[in-house]
Amino acid sequence: MSDELVLEMRGIRKEFPGVVANDDVSIQLRRGEVHALLGENGAGKSTLMNILYGLYRPDAGEIRLNGKPVSFASASDAIEAGIGMVHQHFMLIPVMTVAENVVLGTEPVKDGVLLDEASAERRVAEMAKTFNFAVEPGALVQDIGVGQQQRVEIMKALYRNADILILDEPTAVLTPQEAQDLFEILRTLRREGISIIFISHKLKEVLEIADRITVLRRGKTIETVPREGATEESLARAMVGREVLLRVEKQAADTGEVLLEVEDLHVTDDRGIEKVRGVSFQVRAGEIVGIAGVDGNGQTELIEALTGLRRAERGLIRVGGRELHHPSTREALDAGLGHIPEDRQRRGLVLEFSLAENIALHDYATLPDSKWGWLFPGRLVERAKRLIQEFDVRGGGPFTPAGALSGGNQQKLVAAREISRDPQALIAAQPTRGLDVGAIEYLHRRLVTERDEGRAILLVSLELDEILSLSDRILVIYEGEIVGEHGGDVSEEQIGFEMVGVAREVPA
Amino acid sequence: MSEPKRDLVESPEEAAATGTLAARISLSQRAGGVAVPVATIVLAFLIGGLVVLATGHNPLDTYRDVFNGAGLNWFFHPTTSTQGAAAYNLSQTLLQSTTLILTGLAVAFAFRCGMFNIGGQGQYFVGLVVANWLGVSFADMSLLPHALITIVGATLAGAAWAGIAGVLKATTGAHEVISTIMLNWIAFYMASWLFGDGGPLQTSDPTRQTVPISNDVARSAQLPVIWGTHGFQGLDIGFLIAIAALVVFWALINRTTLGFEVRAVGFNPDAAAYGGINVKKNLIRAMTISGAFAGLAGALDMVGYLYHYGQLDVQVSQVGFIGIAVALLGRNTAVGTFLGAVLFGGLLYGTTQGLSSNVIQPELATNLTYIIQGLVVLFIGADLLILYVWNSRRRLRPRRAARAPVKAAA
Known part of the structure; x- marks a missing residue:
């Protein structure tokens, strides 16, 4: 230079x-x-x-x-x-x-x-x-x-x-x-x-x-x-423009019963290729389990099978002790599964819908949103007002189209909807992708708060930093299999090796 | 500083490159409020006027006569007795509009679910055929039940006909544009045969054995007239039923969980599925409801004022296709569809009525409607062009559009 x-x-x-x-x-x-x-x-x-x-x-x-x-x-x-x-x-x-x-x-x-x-x-x-x-x-x-x-x-x-x-x-x-x-x-x-x-x-x-x-x-x-x-x-x-907490502050996990359990799950993608090959794990109340891996190693298919968006070939899913066999999205929702999807614009939100309608995306068909098929828009708006305030969603009111919000606020909106349904288990896929520092800080803190509330949280992320700073336990997925399981204090190097399929111990 | 907002319409090229046809059109329809449909109409009339001008006539005279021919001058002379020509013309315009409201809704409803129902014409034929069959049969029933059975039967038939395209799309992914066009042709030839010489629905009148026209529906199936005279194409209560259909459409879309699902699937099927909505079910259901509107159009025409139908009528009918222009122009909303239907109803009737060869070439008269209809569909179909004009207008005068959404600042 x-x-x-x-x-x-x-x-x-x-x-x-x-x-x-x-x-x-x-x-x-x-x-x-x-x-x-x-x-x-x-x-x-x-x-x-x-x-x-x-x-x-x-x-x-x-x-x-x-x-x-x-x-x-x-x-x-x-x-x-x-x-x-x-x-x-x-x-x-x-x-x-x-x-x-x-x-x-x-x-x-x-x-x-x-x-x-x-x-x-x-x-x-x-x-x-x-x-x-x-x-x-x-x-x-x-x-x-x-x-x-x-x-x-x-x-x-x-x-x-x-x-x-x-x-x-x-x-x-x-x-x-x-x-x-x-x-x-x-x-x-x-x-x-x-x-x-x-x-x-x-x-x-x-x-x-x-x-x-x-x-x-x-x-x-x-x-x-x-x-x-x-x-x-x-x-x-x-x-x-202010001090930012880059490290996520959290207490040691106080875990309870198993709320999300997967046993020998096999999932194929659209082309018929097996992307998830016999995955088993448990997530307990009050812990964050992170799944680390390079993109394309079966994370997407795993999440889709858990949330009913894709039909698993075989395997067992339990949410809160309830067995789900090939659940539909609706059944997974009803069993108490929350899902912050990896692509908020494609999956998580209908960008043309108002904030109020987006918040009602799962529950529009039940009381108090509707009765006998008749919607009560006023009630949607009331709930949206409450959640917009509670989750600090900025840039619009209940009638604003979701597409007009910034990425961070869109993600807060998704989180508001999923968390407000009081799920037993919450799947957070790439929850901070593309967000700025302030929004990342907010969402990370929120996930830890929800963990402390006793939810089971499954964090799937391509950002190793995110996995390491949030997770109480870390699973490494490689070519559709869990190739490593660690406590939250594992080294980045160790996980990095496992992510690319090199199963080798890093000397301490 | 307020947080910069993302603009939904700022990058039409990008959206158009990735989106479906329905997504593109819904994109173009969000741009510019009512300005775009109004501009579309003005432009279509201007070009239509140029055609008139090219044939050596004054387009202003032509449009004035079309306006009067459609009976719209009645609003300036409402005290003229209902027997007056203006009143009669207006009633005929509304009669045409009745059909177009319903064929327009047939397109609009599917659109709200992200599908382009080109099959309104075929669904309309199916409604006509079934209404004629039911209306001619059961001749000894009393009025209300007979008309009701006829209308309901024809509506269900239209629904089932469109439902085929919905089922094909949901199960095999067959594109609804292709399948509804094919179903149009099947319905077209079926109706031609049914009403044609020797066909099962051809008239049983022994003196008209070679005339390819059906029997009249029984008096008990014919709807009461509310404006004008029964037997002289008075405006029947079908018009009120069409208005009621507009209200039903609005309520279904905006006030029911069904409409919520339809709109979610229409905007973003992936997000709808994630929300717990059964996308395939909604595709079938929306297509079926669409077809019900078109089938109802056929039913009301049959028992409202046509009473019979012929092979030649099948060949010239265009109401299903005009419904596309009506819905596009009306932005797939209830109010917009009503306005679009009245506009095209007026054009359809106004160009056939009272236009002297002094103001327009006779050969051009009826075709002017179709030219304008074609231009409207073309302009709205060419959404990129309109968006381009719209956005460059904004670029040229950025400071004046202070309330317009802002291009993302980073």
Whole structure:
């Protein structure tokens, strides 16, 4: 990293109707540095980057590229100037090869009209080698994993001679291992003199990869700090504007009877592949049992079978001592199972429904919500008002559509509904995915509170930190089997090994 | 600073890329309040006017005559006696609207459950056929039970007909657009044969043995007229039944657990299943209720004012398809469907009534309705276009739309 500035954004202001998204924001990018842009959802990170990428025009402020003032009218201006952006959602064509995707729009041509496939593949292969991408240029995009698809996006930018790369929450879609691979690539790019803006709200990874960190809060620049000397606590404080408890405080578990029990459960996925292979475990009242594992090792199918969304091949489920054979969703609900689903927007909420209707999603057909099929909307609204207050759901009232809430408040709404039904056992799948620090803190505290109330809580998460900080017992799932069981004090390393199928003891 | 809100309509491309047809249309329908349907209508009339202009006539004259032909001038001269032409024309418009309210509801109800029921026309035919059969039979019954049996029987038949598409979708995943179109053709040819020469429902009158028209339903099955004269296509109580159907539709959707389930499945079947709702059951049920509305339309036409039906009528009937435009324009709500039905009822009748060749080419007259109907469906079907216009209008004047939802700020 040199001290040479490649990019400077000064005094940027951008207003949307009713909201100042950026207010006098400044950021300086040095050549060959990884510069993290850190902030909660809604802090103004994406707006700032969309301005840089030519998608929005700033209301005030200036952008200097290599010392010269520039103004971009569109993304193609920005690309022309050497700025590349990798969005969270990839823009690739699945049925085309890696090489074709990379050169798309600027294809090498032979004989005037034909795509020079060989030359395209050669150039892409060269680039892959230079930057250690480990991507096969001739492979179809649909056949490669998410981590590799992301590399294709990065290569697209590099192919267009980008020397400034914007990565929007790049690890959100990656497994921990893939994230490590990405960081390795970023380090290589940095050595080659590429400057990287890394948008994130995850403190740990920012501290791992960034050279300098700029924190945004509510549209304003709070500070720019070097990584040295920054801590998770200091960054969280800057992001949220107050002290944040990153560690979850909890007493030792005071467990009671078994409330959720699974015996020799076998579940297949839609393609008929057995994803859960003979899983057995128990969750007692007053404990949080965490299931750790890399995504795709049967977690989703396990949860779906427990909650009646998928029919298990065989096995036994007991909730509060009641046996459930191939329960329907309704039967699982009635047996006292609560479920915070892993995808709140696809499963957990009807985004077009009001908050009141979403809260009634399980109980609309019984008193007091309805009688003989006739709904009492007033009663739905009354209950919603109470729960919105109790669970501190912000950004709307009982009549607001759930889709208008921020992610954190949507998740609070789901939690409010599930917990207010007083379940014996609560399944929390990825309860804090995509949430900001404040909302994570709230939900973690709430789960511990519910544990202390005597509920049995099954926590399924891809975030190892979350599992480790919340769980009283930890199960590791690998290829549909429980391969390890530990107390809450197990080392991250031990679980990490088991998650990838290496059953080996870490010397203490 | 208030917390930035996510905007449901801000990224139509994304939603359209992933969503179903029904999701796309419901998306476009949330954008812009009543402005979009009104703009759709204005645009459709403008283009319809251009067609009139191209044939060398003044579109303003044409539309004025359509307006008067539909009897809508009655509202400006309500004191004219009910025997007056305006009153008669208005009663005919309302008669057309009766049918369109119900075929519109048939589309709207399925839509609320996320399905596109193109089969209103076939379900309407099934209702007509069964109503004719029941109305011609049991000729010695007294009025109320006979009309009631006829209407209920035809409604159930329409429901069962649409239910086939629902069952196919729930069990095999067959797309309802394809299956309802196919069921339309089956109903079309079945009705053609039944009413046709030698068909089982062809008239038994020995003097009309080769005429492909059915018998009249018995007097005991014919509905009382509330405005106009019985036997001269007076407005019958079927209109009131259609209004009642609107109320039933509204209550079912908004005030019952059935409607709650239908809407949940329509918006997001995954979340509905998670909520404990049986999605397949709801697909079948919603399709069946849809068909009941269309079947009722056929029944009321038959016992309300047609009394008989012929092979040629089968070939020209379009009311089921116009119902699609009515529902789309009415945003699948009760009030919207009513307004859409009156609009198209007026157009259907107004273009056939009193248009002189001075104001429109005679060949164009009836077809103007279908042109406008087609344009409406096209515009609403082309939701992306309308959304694009709508959103760029907002982009151009960001500061003025202070109450509009805000693009996520990060």
